[in-house]
Amino acid sequence: MKLDSIATFVMVVQSGSLSEAARRLRISRSVVSERLVDLEKELGTSLIQRTTRKVTVTENGTAFLSRAIRILREVEEATADLAERRGSLSGPLRISAPATFGRMHLGPALFPFLVHHPEIQLTLDLNDRRVDAAADGFDAVIRHGPIPDSFLVAWQLATSRRILVASPTYLAQHGTPTSLSELEGHKGIFYTHRGQADWRFARQGETKVVHGQPGLVLNNGDMMREAAIAGLGITLLPVFIISSAIRSGELQMIDVGIEPEREFIYIAHPDGQNPSTKLRALAAWLKDAFGSPPYWETELDAFLDFGDQTVQGNADVLVKPELPR
Incomplete structure (x- = not known):
């Protein structure tokens, strides 16, 4: 049983077609087909059903797939382990x-x-x-x-510290909440993959959940920040996404007297x-x-402590620690 044939089978399944597998492996489609035929002969069973538009993995192919991936990974790791023993x-x-x-x-x-x-x-x-x-x-x-x-x-x-923020325009129009009860009446910009349109805070080991009014639900942090800058509502985002927007004045921090749940x-x-x-x-x-703490948080803290002198008028520059060597 040839490793090339096993690798080709895995690539066909992962890419969804013989043509795409051939492109990724940089071989011809006919070679992909030959390798699959050889592997199926070696195993004595059909692994893939082929049509003009797609490939479908058979029941036996599905059973073999996880082992095939494991075989390839073991070979790759064995090769890498030998290299690591040589110091690379x-x-x-x-x-x-x-x-x-x-x-x-x-x-x-x-x-x-x-x-x-x-x-x-x-x-x-x-x-x-x-x-x-x-x-x-x-x-x-x-x-x-x-x-x-x-x-x-x-x-x-x-x-990863998170902060409630909104644009100055939104807060001027709707007011700045100073408590969880006041926060509940505001429009929110929420993250899709968290499952629910809410904000979660922690105090003395207890979780406090606030359900805002869903104004916009997104699955991308960049767009959540931009939506908040546009004045569409309040959002809870990590400092690594919103630090420069806070320092530029596009977003304002909101203090409701309790810290968001800790994240990493x-x-x-x-x-x-x-x-x-x-x-x-x-x-x-x-x-x-x-x-530790991360550079995106220390830079924001320095700005909040010392004002605009920290960044010399450039809100896009983060002072990062020297990279390890």
Whole structure:
């Protein structure tokens, strides 16, 4: 049984067609078809039903798929392990991360890591949807929120403070709430993937839930910030998204006398899966790059403490800690 044939089968399933698998593997469609035929002959069963428009995985193909992915991963990890024993980090690394955080902060921290370790082949999927790390083939997921109690082992990368904000225009028209009861009557801009249109606060171990009036529900932090700047309502967002908008005056902070629930930036890998040396190295690198507390929070705190002198009139510049070497 050839590894090329197994890899081709997995790629066909993941891409959804023989033509797309051929494009991604940079081989001809006829070679993809030949490899599938060879694998099916070797296994003595049909793995895929082919039509002119799509491929459908058979029951036996579904049963073989998870093992095929595991076989390929084991080979990749074995190769990478030998490289690590020689003192270098190499091989594939598949990570899922949130879109807004990835664009604003993860990318700038990741790129020097990849320059420092050029033999690592990183696949980064920026998506806010919930993913099953093991089933979707990710070595780890980077997420923002409460650290979940799940079948994942989570390592904290940074704290993440969230702040209620709205535009000066909205607050001038509708008033500034100073308590949870006043907040309840305001229009809210909410995040889709949190499941409910509410704001959650914590006091002495107890969660306080406030249901605002849903004015807009979105699945992207950038657009939530822009909607708040446009005056569409109040939103609760992490500092890493809204720091520059607060410093520029486009958004104003709202104090209702209670802190939002605590959240974190964390990286998590499936329980029972031994994390690779390169994944541990990446986690350590990111933790150092973000800082403790993270640079996006210390910069905002400095601005709030010392005013405009801190940023010298440039609200888009963040003073980041030196990246690890």
